[in-house]
Amino acid sequence: MYKMAAEALVRRITRVDTASNHPTSSVDVTLLHELEIEGxxxxxxxxxxGFGGSTPWGTVSVDExxxxxxxxxxPDEPFDGLTAEDMERDYWRYLAALAAEQGxxxxxxxLSELSHHVEFAPRLLRLLDTRTP
Known part of the structure; x- marks a missing residue:
């Protein structure tokens, strides 16, 4: 594995898209969480x-x-006697290890101090735009 010199980190991004090329009437999304680097x-x-359920697209907002x-x-919710602090610490260490595997x-x-931006795929936004007022 190769190691790169420290790079300027910009932010974390979660990209939200429909889980299928042919979305159903109910919310079903996939998430891609990335670390953006300068350049x-x-x-x-x-x-x-990802997440989904029986909630119709027409009843959910971008904010939700x-x-x-x-x-x-x-980070995930605590389980098996772990605390929220344990989960958060392990989560950030895990993400740092994943980044290191990629150089x-x-x-x-x-990582924990970077801003976290959420971006929506245009096709997902079109599903939300079809909502009736």
Whole structure:
């Protein structure tokens, strides 16, 4: 594995898209959580997250989806006697290790201090735009 010199980190981004190319009437999204690096490069931190249910697209707002996306990419809720602090510490260490595997040296603390931006795919926004007032 190669190691790169410290790079200027810009932010974390969660990209929200429909889970299918042919979305159903109910919310079903996939999330891609990335670390953006100065110069436009990014590395994927999480690609295995998403959410859905029986909620119709026409009844959910961008703000609701953003809140749910932020919660879904983590840190996770405590379980098996772990505290919220344990979960948060382990989450940031895990993301830092994933970045290191891709050649980006970053500490857990540095990751936790970055801004977190949420972006929505145009096709998802079109589903929300079809809502009736």
């Amino acid at each position: 436009g490069r990014s590395v994927v931190l999480l690609r295995d997250r 989806l953003e809140t749910h996306a932020r919660a879904t990419v983590g 980006v040296l970053v500490t857990a603390v540095e």
